[in-house]
Amino acid sequence: xxxxxxxxxxxxxxxxxxxxxxxxxxxxxxxxxxxxxxxxxxxxxxxxxxxxxxxxxxxxxxxxxxxxxxxxxxxxxxxxxxxxxxxxxxxxxxxxxxxxxxxxxxxxxxxxx
Amino acid sequence: xxxxxxxxxxxxxxxxxxxxxxxxxxxxxxxxxxxxxxxxxxxxxxxxxxxxxxxxxxxxxxxxxxxxxxxxxxxxxxxxxxxxxxxxxxxxxxxxxxxxxxxxxxxxxxx
Numbered sequence: 001x002x003x004x005x006x007x008x009x010x011x012x013x014x015x016x017x018x019x020x021x022x023x024x025x026x027x028x029x030x031x032x033x034x035x036x037x038x039x040x041x042x043x044x045x046x047x048x049x050x051x052x053x054x055x056x057x058x059x060x061x062x063x064x065x066x067x068x069x070x071x072x073x074x075x076x077x078x079x080x081x082x083x084x085x086x087x088x089x090x091x092x093x094x095x096x097x098x099x100x101x102x103x104x105x106x107x108x109x110x111x112x113x
Numbered sequence: 114x115x116x117x118x119x120x121x122x123x124x125x126x127x128x129x130x131x132x133x134x135x136x137x138x139x140x141x142x143x144x145x146x147x148x149x150x151x152x153x154x155x156x157x158x159x160x161x162x163x164x165x166x167x168x169x170x171x172x173x174x175x176x177x178x179x180x181x182x183x184x185x186x187x188x189x190x191x192x193x194x195x196x197x198x199x200x201x202x203x204x205x206x207x208x209x210x211x212x213x214x215x216x217x218x219x220x221x222x223x224x
Contacts, residue, residue, distance in 0.1 A: 033211055033212075035212075037154075040216075041216060042117075042199055042201075042214030042215055042216050042217055043156075043199075043201075043212075043214050044214075045211040045212065045213070048210075048211055056210070056211050058211070088154050090154075090156065092212070098143045098144060098203055098210050099143055099144060099163070100144070101144075101146065101158065101161040102146065102201075102212060103158060104148075104155070104156040104158075105155075106153065106154065106155045107154045107155065107156075109154065
């Protein structure tokens with residue numbers, strides 16, 4: 001079975017631009033979460049989606065948005081990019097509930113110049 | 114919110130040595146996972162261990178939920194064990210939850 005897949009793997013954008021990152025969960029997983037990891041830190045929670053609805057949001061500005069599609073894949077959108085948005089963006093999928101294991105994709109490395 | 118602290122922040126070992134990584138958390142948790150992040154950024158699942166002890170080859174982990182800590186043991190370390198090890202706990206809120214990560218332990222294994 002395929003694991004969590006993310007695209008693209010690397011991306012370079014200019015300040016002020018918009019970016020869309022994509023994630024396909026493990027087959028059968030209906031919950032998708034997004035995390036941002038800056039250099040030297042642990043991943044920070046951005047969003048969680050389950051059954052196409054937002055179920056949780058971290059402490060990120062409104063420039064960050066996401067959605068989940070009927071096939072449970074997800075997109076993370078970031079508007080008006082800032083240099084500080086440069087980071088590794090990770091997507092995780094899991095079965096719903098609190099006693100389930102999360103599995104991560106390989107990440108998208110975004111560089112804002 | 115829940116605080117997760119990992120120690121030590123950095124660890125340098127000679128190949129073949131054993132090590133213990135620690136994760137302390139500030140509140141009761143339903144879910145605890147250990148990950149290894151490789152140089153390309155991929156988070157690899159090591160253990161899902163909200164309580165008890167598990168072993169997988171040279172790695173084992175123990176979580177004592179009542180005392181709010183977890184330990185990851187690496188025996189007979191190899192150069193391929195190098196990377197950053199993260200502990201993450203579930204912050205359960207609403208109908209779902211998100212993982213809270215520690216800052217990680219950076220392990221370097223020298224040949």
